[in-house]
Amino acid sequence: MDPRESKTQDQVPLGTSTNISGNGPHEPTRQQQLSLDTLTMDDDGPRETPPKSENNVEYIQGVRLALVIASISVVYFLNMLDTTVLATAIPYITDEFNSLLDIGWYGSAYTLATYVNLPGSLPKQAPRASCAALMGIVMGIGQLGLAFGPLIGGAFTEYASWRWCFYINLIIGIPVAAIILIMPIPDQLSKPALRDAFKNGVKVFDVPGFAIFTCAIVMFFLALQFGGNRLAWDSSAIICLFWASGFALIAWLVWDWYAGNDAMVPYSMMRQRIVWVSCLCMAFQAIPMYSLTVYLPIYFQAVLGRTAFQSGYTFLGTIVPQLLFAIVAGRAIEKTGYYTPFLLVGAVLSTVGLGLMSLLMPHSSAGMWVGFQVIYGIGRGISLSTPFVAVQNALPKRLIPAAMSMLMFTGNFFGAVAVVLCQTIFTNSLSELVPKYAPSVDPQVVIDAGSTKVREVVASDQLAEVMVAYAKSIDRTWYFDAAIAALAFVFGWLLGFKDIRKKREDEKSQNQPTQEVDQGI
Known part of the structure; x- marks a missing residue:
């Protein structure tokens, strides 16, 4: 029997110290020896051999590999497309439902569900030497969704219906799902019996931790959504929601510590400085981007009338600058070996670009709003991949997929929080500034009208003043974004300055003895 096919419950986990000499209480069983694949027999008896080569593992190749890569790329494209496709549709959605107060839900409801990193499973289907190139293909195609999202969303909204922003997922997603379901893909890990899978499901998926965390974020979002709009900040309902979400978060942290590595967010991983700093930097990058995705189209459509x-x-x-400079920065990091300088420079440019955007008014020229976007886009692109690179080069390979999922979750979660926070800033600012610049206009009428219909409910002689209030309310969201982007510069220094080229050289030197043994030594 092929030792690779022997997968029993006695299999020794990676990293377990095993006495193979036959002496002592930890003598492995025959099944353990076979599963470890660390012994080989010859005429002189057993001798040690290196660990099983990765070349002996079955991977998909040829047409199957191409179909899997194409399917994952399309799914990631849809994931990124959905991040920006609603940007140009949100002003019309606010008109249809007659309220600006729900902008936070439009931008955050989908975002909260997108923290599952589908490309994270790709390393299991291809050799490690090919993973970087394949991930580059997937990420490159996926990032095109960011560029096409506003165009597709705008075209659907203007020439068909904003609901097609959602229908497109079914049209493209169902065939892709069918391909993945039909495609025979070898399993790289042993699967438990179906009965055991259901039995251990609660532990594997950390259902208690997920339930507690869900309660915490739902109550937190409700407090942010209703505070200052439908209910006063000092109302008993808002205060209770904040307190309850805080207690739920504490309970989740306690549970996460208790569950250890079986938790939704492994406690041992989060204790590592490089991980939590990377997650923070990811959040500080995501908050301005998600906010800008929502409020820049509102500026164009409501204030400029586009x-x-x-x-x-x-x-x-x-x-476009974000995509281009993400590629340039990736190559530069590979050549220089250092990623922290790119995060710091990107944070500075992002902060400057967002700060300049706060100068935009109804009479601002195209050169201003294009130039300010370019500055921010360059900064965002330069620093985009740095948290991922930091984690990849600080953790063992077996922990990288979980760490990638944590980074994606952090970015999407705080991006959703940013949309709700900025919605509160925006609507509260409208309530304050509309009476200041247009005293005869009821601010609630402006808020209820929606972004594009505001020009229809305001008298022509008051419209210019209301647009000034609108622009200044949006500017306040960019004050917030600029402050958050600056935090990436502050915390980025904690990543340290590590030459990742040394790790590659160490890995090559460690693989050399294995190659020699395989050749007959």
Whole structure:
């Protein structure tokens, strides 16, 4: 029997100290010896051999590999597309439902569900030497969704219906799901019996931790959504929601510590400085981006009077530089070996770009809002991959997929929080500034009208003043974004300055003895 096919419950986990000499209480069983694949027999008896080569593992190749890569790329493209496709549709959605107060839900409801990192499973289907190139293909195609999202969303909204922003997921997603379900893909890990899978499901998926954490974030979002809008900040309901979410968060932290490595967020991983600093930097990058994705199209459509499709291609001033400089920065990090300087420079440029955006008014020229976007987009692109690179080069390979999922979750979660926070800032600012600049206009009428219909409910002689209040309310969200982006510069120094090229050289030197043994030594 092939030792690789022997997968029993007695299999020794990676890293377990095993006495193979036959002496002592920890003598392995025959099944353990076979599963470890660390002994080989010859005429002189047993001798040690190196661990099983990765070349002996079965991976998909040829057409199957191409189909899997294409399917994952399309799914990631849809994931990124959904991040920005609603940007140009949100002003029209606020009109249909007659309220600006729900902007936070439009941007955050989807975002909260997107922390599952589908490309994270790719390393299991291809050799490690190919993973970098394949991940580059997936990430490159996926990032195109960011660029096409505003254009597609604007076209659907203006020429069909904003609901097509959601229908497109079914049209593309169902065939891709069918391909993945039909495609025979070898399992790299042993699977438990179906009965055992259901039995251990609660532990594996950390259902208690997930339930506690869900309660905490739902109550927190409700407090942010209703505070200052439907209910006063000092109302008993808002205060209770904040307190309850705080207690639920503490309970989740206690549970996470108790569950250890079986928790939704492994406690031992989060204790490592490089991990939690990378997560913080990821959050500080995501908050301005998600906020900008929502409020820049509102500026174009409500303040400047552009159509949904027009606001889609004007938003490319942010997306295109981000994509281009993400590629440039990735190559530069590979050549220089240092990622922290790129995070710091990117944080500075992002902060400057967001600060300049706070100068935008109804009379601002195209050169201003394009130039400010380009500055921010360059900064965002330069620093985009640095948290991922930091984690990849600080953790063992077996922990990298979990760490990647944590980074994605952190970015999407805080991005959703940012949309709700900025919605509160925006609507509260409208309530304050509309009476200041247009005393005869009821601010609630402006809020209830929605972004694009505000011009229809305000008298023509008051419209200019209301647009000033609108622009200044949006500017306040960018004050908040600029402050958050600056925090990435502060915490980025904690990543340290490590030459990742040395790790590659160490890995090559460690693999050399294995190659020699395989050749007959």
